[in-house]
Amino acid sequence: MKDNRFIERSLMGAVSFLKESVFADEHAGQKGFLQARDPRVKVAAILLLVLSVLFSRQIAFIGGIYLVSLVLAGCSSINLAFFLGRTWLFVPLFAIFIVVPSAFSVFTPGEQLAVIKIGVFSFQVTKQGIAGASIFFSRVLVSVSLCVLLSLTTRHYALLKVLRIFRVPQVFVMTLGMCYRYIFLFIGIIQDTYTAIKSRCGYGLSSMKGQKIVAWSIAALWQRSYRMQNQVYDAMLSRGYSGEVYILDDLRAGIKDILFLAGATVIFLLIIWRTYFSN
Amino acid sequence: MANIFFELKQASYSYLGKFPALRAVDLTIEQGSKVAVIGANGTGKSTLLSMLDALIFPDQGSVKAFGRTLDEKASNDADFSRIFRSRVGLVFQNPDTQLFCSTVKEDIIFGPLQLRVRNSEVAKRLEKVATELKLADLLERSPHQLSIGEKKKVAIASVLAIQPEVLLLDEPTAGLDPQTTRDIIDILIAENRSGTTLVTATHDLHIVEEISDTVHVFGLEKRIIHSAPPEKVLSDQQFLQAHNLVHIHRHRHKDVDASHAHQHDVRHHH
Numbered sequence: 001m002k003d004n005r006f007i008e009r010s011l012m013g014a015v016s017f018l019k020e021s022v023f024a025d026e027h028a029g030q031k032g033f034l035q036a037r038d039p040r041v042k043v044a045a046i047l048l049l050v051l052s053v054l055f056s057r058q059i060a061f062i063g064g065i066y067l068v069s070l071v072l073a074g075c076s077s078i079n080l081a082f083f084l085g086r087t088w089l090f091v092p093l094f095a096i097f098i099v100v101p102s103a104f105s106v107f108t109p110g111e112q113l114a115v116i117k118i119g120v121f122s123f124q125v126t127k128q129g130i131a132g133a134s135i136f137f138s139r140v141l142v143s144v145s146l147c148v149l150l151s152l153t154t155r156h157y158a159l160l161k162v163l164r165i166f167r168v169p170q171v172f173v174m175t176l177g178m179c180y181r182y183i184f185l186f187i188g189i190i191q192d193t194y195t196a197i198k199s200r201c202g203y204g205l206s207s208m209k210g211q212k213i214v215a216w217s218i219a220a221l222w223q224r225s226y227r228m229q230n231q232v233y234d235a236m237l238s239r240g241y242s243g244e245v246y247i248l249d250d251l252r253a254g255i256k257d258i259l260f261l262a263g264a265t266v267i268f269l270l271i272i273w274r275t276y277f278s279n
Numbered sequence: 280m281a282n283i284f285f286e287l288k289q290a291s292y293s294y295l296g297k298f299p300a301l302r303a304v305d306l307t308i309e310q311g312s313k314v315a316v317i318g319a320n321g322t323g324k325s326t327l328l329s330m331l332d333a334l335i336f337p338d339q340g341s342v343k344a345f346g347r348t349l350d351e352k353a354s355n356d357a358d359f360s361r362i363f364r365s366r367v368g369l370v371f372q373n374p375d376t377q378l379f380c381s382t383v384k385e386d387i388i389f390g391p392l393q394l395r396v397r398n399s400e401v402a403k404r405l406e407k408v409a410t411e412l413k414l415a416d417l418l419e420r421s422p423h424q425l426s427i428g429e430k431k432k433v434a435i436a437s438v439l440a441i442q443p444e445v446l447l448l449d450e451p452t453a454g455l456d457p458q459t460t461r462d463i464i465d466i467l468i469a470e471n472r473s474g475t476t477l478v479t480a481t482h483d484l485h486i487v488e489e490i491s492d493t494v495h496v497f498g499l500e501k502r503i504i505h506s507a508p509p510e511k512v513l514s515d516q517q518f519l520q521a522h523n524l525v526h527i528h529r530h531r532h533k534d535v536d537a538s539h540a541h542q543h544d545v546r547h548h549h
Binding site: 025029155156157160174177178180181182184185188228231232234235236237238239240241242245246247248 | 329332334357360361364365368369371373375376377378379380381382385388389390392393394395398401419421422423424437438441
């Protein structure tokens with residue numbers, strides 16, 4: 001009998017995503033510098049910092065922005081170990097597959113720094129390759145850190161609201177919010193269904209039987225979601241929805257928001273000037 | 280003479296045109312009244328509420344609300360529809376259906392915003408219902424993070440924010456703990472005292488006396504089989520038992536083996 005734990009693993013993955021999301025919302029609900037910022041300003045400022053990282057060709061500047069991100073995390077009541085864990089666990093995986101090969105002469109020719117021999121093959125590590133890989137790695141690390149910082153300190157619905165500054169229609173923003181809302185509901189239903197199956201059948205299911213149960217669950221969930229879609233539409237109609245959605249625009253930027261954005265803009269302009277116009 | 284809000288005459292409805300859900304219902308609901316609709320599962324209670332909320336229209340017979348016939352034509356009349364939606368609110372049985380926004384706050388203000396209430400007034404209503412229903416700490420939470428009792432309260436708040444004259448409630452206390460049930464009943468009684476008309480579909484017979492002055496009992500044939508004040512309906516145990524509203528329960532009273540009918544929701548000691 002084949003190991004049939006793939007259902008459980010997938011479900012537990014989805015459930016842990018749910019828990020993480022709830023946990024992330026807890027960070028966003030805490031009092032801190034970034035949590036208090038207007039989400040539009042925050043997104044614009046983080047975007048400017050990410051662009052600064054991407055345009056910069058000097059590790060020192062990128063390191064400086066990383067330091068800024070750590071200071072921002074500290075000022076936003078985010079546990080530094082948790083923050084570093086979130087970014088450093090992901091980035092090395094990325095680095096192994098993308099960055100490490102670029103250090104070799106095959107991809108980046110240049111001045112030889114070291115030679116690695118594997119059997120009859122020898123690979124040259126180049127100075128230019130190492131420099132390029134370092135820049136690339138640090139850019140990824142800092143960009144990911146900034147994005148993690150943004151997602152940790154901003155509630156998901158506030159991020160969705162920001163889409164409206166890009167003139168995304170309100171109905172689209174609301175639909176996205178509803179999708180997010182109901183994903184959690186359906187994850188709960190899937191988990192309950194799986195628990196019910198497990199309580200009756202245990203783990204001892206054949207792979208074929210497991211696949212049948214998954215197919216059946218997908219069909220049942222589809223039917224439920226279809227029925228719920230009609231009910232949600234009725235609930236919207238009942239509260240006055242008439243084809244056009246109206247949302248309260250309650251985002252307000254203050255002096256501190258403007259100063260924060262100004263700081264990010266100064267960093268961006270400084271890096272652009274140093275990289276492209278000085279010397 | 281009392282002001283009649285709803286008037287149903289021989290109203291019938293069937294799903295997909297072949298599954299009867301409501302048969303020849305005659306019903307009048309007056310302004311400020313408290314009406315309970317009770318009946319076993321599948322007797323048409325929820326269908327009746329959907330009809331009163333103009334979400335479905337009768338196949339046969341008619342439904343009038345505030346003197347105007349509810350039909351597709353009325354539903355497509357934007358002015359009437361907006362006025363109707365601001366006067367009638369429906370609390371759905373499943374709060375997950377009703378709470379579709381990203382946060383509790385957005386759910387509460389959804390109705391007033393769609394009905395084009397001014398932003399300053401929306402803010403006032405939000406503060407009022409959040410205070411009255413003790414939801415202030417939950418406003419920034421997502422509905423999926425709430426308990427079932429909290430969801431029910433938010434669902435009621437989302438309708439109360441519309442400040443409707445008629446509150447339709449589908450099983451408002453189903454599956455709730457005693458304290459939350461008490462809180463919800465208190466909210467409903469307070470609303471009725473301030474002039475709101477209540478129409479409640481429920482299985483919980485122990486709340487019926489408090490939330491109604493008229494009870495309509497639906498039978499399995501999907502029509503009203505009895506209408507009377509709550510004390511009369513609730514005291515007729517044979518009738519309740521015959522229509523699957525109470526059940527026979529066998530247990531011991533000290534040394535005596537006894538059996539009698541009762542509701543399961545009532546807490547009693549043997």
